[in-house]
Amino acid sequence: MREGLVYLDNAAATRVDERVIQAMLPYMTDRYAVATSQFGYSLGLESKEALEEARSRVAGHLGAQAEELVFTSGDTESSNMAIKGVALALGQKKGRHLVTSAIEDFAVLHSMRALERDGFQIDQVRLDENGRVDLDHLASLVGPETILVSIQAANQEIGTLQDLEAIGTLTHERGALLHSDATHAFGRIPLDVSRVPIDLVTVSSHVLHGPRGVGGLYIRKGTPVVKWMDGGYQENNLRGGTEDIAGVVGFAEALALITPEENDRLRMLRDRLTALLLEIPQSRVNGHPVLRTPHNANVSFRFVEGESVLLHLDMRGFAVSTGSACFSRSLEGSHVILGIGGDHERAHGSIRFTFGRYNTDEDVDRVAQALADVIERLRVISPLGKE
Amino acid sequence: MTLPYSEIVMEHFQNPRNVGRIEDPDAKAIEGSPACGDMVAVYLKVDEATHRIEDIKFESYGCASNIATGSIITELAKGKTIEEARDITWQEAADALGGLPPIKMHCSVLAVDGLQAAIQNYEERHGLVKEAIPTDEAEVRRRLKHVMNPQVGLDLIRTKLVQNVEIDAGTVRIHLDMPSEHQFANNIREEIVEKIEPLWDVQIVEVIFTT
Numbered sequence: 170m171r172e173g174l175v176y177l178d179n180a181a182a183t184r185v186d187e188r189v190i191q192a193m194l195p196y197m198t199d200r201y202a203v204a205t206s207q208f209g210y211s212l213g214l215e216s217k218e219a220l221e222e223a224r225s226r227v228a229g230h231l232g233a234q235a236e237e238l239v240f241t242s243g244d245t246e247s248s249n250m251a252i253k254g255v256a257l258a259l260g261q262k263k264g265r266h267l268v269t270s271a272i273e274d275f276a277v278l279h280s281m282r283a284l285e286r287d288g289f290q291i292d293q294v295r296l297d298e299n300g301r302v303d304l305d306h307l308a309s310l311v312g313p314e315t316i317l318v319s320i321q322a323a324n325q326e327i328g329t330l331q332d333l334e335a336i337g338t339l340t341h342e343r344g345a346l347l348h349s350d351a352t353h354a355f356g357r358i359p360l361d362v363s364r365v366p367i368d369l370v371t372v373s374s375h376v377l378h379g380p381r382g383v384g385g386l387y388i389r390k391g392t393p394v395v396k397w398m399d400g401g402y403q404e405n406n407l408r409g410g411t412e413d414i415a416g417v418v419g420f421a422e423a424l425a426l427i428t429p430e431e432n433d434r435l436r437m438l439r440d441r442l443t444a445l446l447l448e449i450p451q452s453r454v455n456g457h458p459v460l461r462t463p464h465n466a467n468v469s470f471r472f473v474e475g476e477s478v479l480l481h482l483d484m485r486g487f488a489v490s491t492g493s494a495c496f497s498r499s500l501e502g503s504h505v506i507l508g509i510g511g512d513h514e515r516a517h518g519s520i521r522f523t524f525g526r527y528n529t530d531e532d533v534d535r536v537a538q539a540l541a542d543v544i545e546r547l548r549v550i551s552p553l554g555k556e
Numbered sequence: 557m558t559l560p561y562s563e564i565v566m567e568h569f570q571n572p573r574n575v576g577r578i579e580d581p582d583a584k585a586i587e588g589s590p591a592c593g594d595m596v597a598v599y600l601k602v603d604e605a606t607h608r609i610e611d612i613k614f615e616s617y618g619c620a621s622n623i624a625t626g627s628i629i630t631e632l633a634k635g636k637t638i639e640e641a642r643d644i645t646w647q648e649a650a651d652a653l654g655g656l657p658p659i660k661m662h663c664s665v666l667a668v669d670g671l672q673a674a675i676q677n678y679e680e681r682h683g684l685v686k687e688a689i690p691t692d693e694a695e696v697r698r699r700l701k702h703v704m705n706p707q708v709g710l711d712l713i714r715t716k717l718v719q720n721v722e723i724d725a726g727t728v729r730i731h732l733d734m735p736s737e738h739q740f741a742n743n744i745r746e747e748i749v750e751k752i753e754p755l756w757d758v759q760i761v762e763v764i765f766t767t
Contacts, residue, residue, distance in 0.1 A: 282737070474593065476619035480569065494593040495619035500659065500706055500743040502593060514590040550575050550623060552597035552615035553590060 175532045176488045179376065179464060179525035180325055180353055185419070186378040186526065192422040193380065196415035204412045205403060216414050223414075226421035231370060232361035233387050239404045240417050243384035244352040244373035246398075248276035248319075250386050250408070251348040251369040254394035255317045256284050264314030265289045268307065268345075271508035272300055274325050276371075277350055278504075281319070294320070299457035300329035300509045302336060311343040318347050322354035322370075326492060326505040326521055327456025328465030330358065337366035346392060352376060352384075356427045357435075357462050368392045374416070378526055379423030383416035435524045436463035438533050442522060443468065445537035449544055451554065455506060455519055464524040467492075469506070469515045472554035473547040478520055481543040487536050492519040561620060562654030569620040574613050574630035583681060585673035588666050588750075594618030596626045596670035602678055607637045614670070621653075621660040625667035628652050638675045644668060646702075658709025662747065665702050665711075691755045693721045696728055699755075703747045706740050712748075719766060726759040728752050736765035 176184070196219060204220045206213030225235035241247045256267070269281050271293045281291045292310045295303040302320055311318060318340045323330050333349055340347045348369035351360055355372040362370060368389045375381035388394055388407070400409015443466045446452055451471040470478070475491025482489055490496075492503025494517060502516030511519075522536070548554065559566065578584075578599040588595035595618060601611035612634050616626040628649050633641040646664040650656045656664055679685050689695075697713060705715045712718050712732070720731040730748060734741065745763040752761045 472617065474618050474622070477569070477623060480620050484570075493619070494743075495622075499739045500593075512591070513593060517590075517593045550572060550615060551617045552586065552595060553617050 173486045174488065175486060175528070175536055177522045177524065177528065177532070177536060178488050178490050179528075180521065180523035181490060182375050182381060183378045183525050184527055185380055186423060186426055188426060189379055189419045189422045193415040193419040196418055200414070204414065205401075216412070219414050219418055220412055223417040223421040227372070227385055227417070227424060228387070230356070230424050231372070231387055232363040234390070236405070237362075237387055237390055239386045239388060239407050240412065240420075241384045241386055241408055242382050242413075243375060244274070244350060244371050245276040246408075247371035247373070247384050247386040248274070248348070248350050249280050250397050251371060251388075251394070252277065252280040252284070252317065252319060253397045254407075255346060255348070255369070255392075256287075256289060257395035257397060258393035259316040260289065264316050266292070266312065266314040266316065268292045268294055268310050268315060268318045270294050270296055270302060270320055272296065272324055272326075272505040273319065273321055274350055274352065277319050277321070290314075296509055298510055299460075300324055300327055300505070301457065301460070302331055304332070304335055304339060307336065308339050308343070311340055311345050313344065315343065315345040318345055320347070320349055322349045322351035322360060323358065323462045323465075324456065324505060325353050326503060326519075327467045327509070328353070328461035329456045330354065330460045330462065333360070333367055334365050341366050353462055353465075356424055357432055357464060362387060362389065369394070374420035374423055377420075377423045377427060380416050380419040383413060383420045385420070431526065432463045435528075438524050438528055438530065439464060439466045439522075441530070442466050442533045442537060445533070446540065449541050453515075455509075455511070455515070466522040466524075467519060468522075469511075469519040470544050471514065471518055472551045473544055474517045475520055477547055478518075478540070478543055481546070482536070482539060485539045485543075487539060489536070490521040490523075491517075492521070493517040560657050561624075562656075564652075564654040565621060565624040565656065568624035568627040568653065572614075572616070572623050572627040574627065574634070575615065576613050577615065578611055578613050583674045583678035585670055585677050587670035587673055588618070590617065594622045594663060594666055596622065596667050598626075598629075598670040598674040600674050600678060602638060604682070607639060609633050609636055609638065609641055614667075618663065618666075619660070621656050621663040622666065624653055625649055625656075625664045626670070629667045629671050633671055638678060642672065642675055644671065656709070659706045661709035662704040662706065665704060669702060688756050691723060691728070691757050693723060695755070696721050696723065696730070696752060699751045700730070700748065702751055703744065706743065712744070726757060727762065728755075728758050728760070729762045729764060731764045731766050733767060734765055735767045738765070741765060 202212040204217040207217040228238040295306040346368040350371040370387035373384035455467040475493030476495040494502040506516035581599040583600040597615040614626040646668040650664040722729040
């Protein structure tokens with residue numbers, strides 16, 4: 170652990186828990202065989218057992234059957250598999266229409282864009298100012314041609330939760346399937362596919378103090394998904410490639426370490442930080458005030474730009490994130506802030522804080538104090554907000 | 557560990573020179589806008605007899621390189637005549653900072669454009685401008701030299717992305733040799749519109765991605 174660093178970017182990646190690493194190690198040093206060798210030698214049998222145990226543990230957290238979970242390399246692959254897999258299965262048979270929202274993660278948005286280039290029609294559902302799906306509008310968009318609706322469980326930047334039960338019911342009533350990218354909700358808020366009408370769910374280990382490069386896709390029994398990436402027969406012939414036994418063991422272990430008490434503690438840290446940040450003049454919360462993941466705070470500060478804020482904070486030992494255009498790889502402001510009706514200035518001044526297991530009360534007070542000082546410094550330089 | 561910014565950039569970012577406003581300036585200009593995410597304001601005090609820039613201040617809304625380039629142009633311009641200061645290029649500003657990452661070169665352009673606009677504002681206020689001339693292809697191409705290709709940190713003309721420029725009754729149509737799905741397509745389009753639209757006889761700017 171780095172001395173003095175306060176890491177508040179846990180929605181990007183997390184520090185892997187030492188207990189997770191210990192659980193993974195034997196599968197890199199002693200039990201390294203592939204699971205598909207189970208009929209050839211006993212070392213493979215051990216791998217196969219570990220793989221299937223991890224599968225039932227992760228599936229159990231979703232209320233799913235073990236055979237309904239396919240392991241992948243993470244949320245990007247899972248969402249590609251879900252969206253393109255359903256399009257391949259139903260594009261000729263049923264229809265070529267899909268519905269999503271403007272604030273999804275890029276794996277969903279860019280998969281949709283790829284389908285659009287192949288002649289599919291994509292609609293984006295209206296959102297309210299907190300990023301919640303307009304259910305009436307969704308109902309009006311889903312028709313007989315619609316094969317899939319893809320709406321995230323929780324937003325990656327502003328933490329806003331969606332009412333998946335209502336979205337699923339409405340989608341199924343109209344004969345379409347529902348996929349949800351639950352990367353930022355899984356483990357942090359309850360999600361039970363035995364009660365929620367949902368067909369495909371993307372999950373990932375890297376935001377849960379587990380290893381990165383490991384994720385999963387829940388596929389409800391009977392859901393038509395065609396294998397999207399060509400390869401061997403692993404993962405029920407849906408995902409080829411050598412199984413990452415250590416990775417999936419780590420994923421299962423990471424999930425087991427998350428407790429409701431931890432989530433309550435993160436919520437407390439989040440609420441305390443939000444309250445302190447709103448004491449800074451000309452600041453506002455992005456996302457829903459209550460219906461949001463417990464570990465996400467996102468606040469915009471007027472008249473300052475996020476990358477400058479990040480650099481100043483970095484020099485003081487804090488790691489956070491921003492929706493500023495200057496910080497993005499495409500020089501465009503956060504598509505999430507813009508997607509919920511925010512303007513460019515609000516995107517540029519948005520700072521995201523995401524908490525994890527290793528954050529403390531003291532971190533909250535220190536970052537709030539540092540931020541108040543940095544914002545004040547940058548506002549002195551800024552031409553805005555002085556008239 | 558190599559930071560994306562040079563030590564000089566970081567130093568100017570942390571301790572920007574000549575920050576603030578000049579009360580009752582002889583000229584001022586604001587380049588950029590909150591919508592495009594970066595903005596530089598430049599204020600000048602100019603000696604009327606010698607045309608020498610006696611005082612210059614800037615304000616910045618933007619990232620570290622925006623603040624650092626704003627700071628460095630005030631140092632480069634202070635003490636020069638407006639004729640000399642007009643020749644300061646974005647490349648000189650970037651060089652004075654020990655270089656900028658390609659994706660941040662547009663900040664240098666913005667700061668230098670802010671300085672040029674302030675100088676122009678001085679000339680307008682003091683009756684030093686000639687008659688407005690109609691926009692031609694040469695003027696459009698000159699302005700496109702101030703739009704960066706963020707991938708390489710060089711302008712659109714030098715990176716040969718501009719295929720064709722059409723000017724037709726207030727409409728300027730620019731054909732770019734890049735796909736509309738390009739990572740920086742939206743950014744480049746916005747920057748082009750921002751540079752061409754202010755021309756007095758231009759009403760519509762269309763950017764067409766041809767590949």
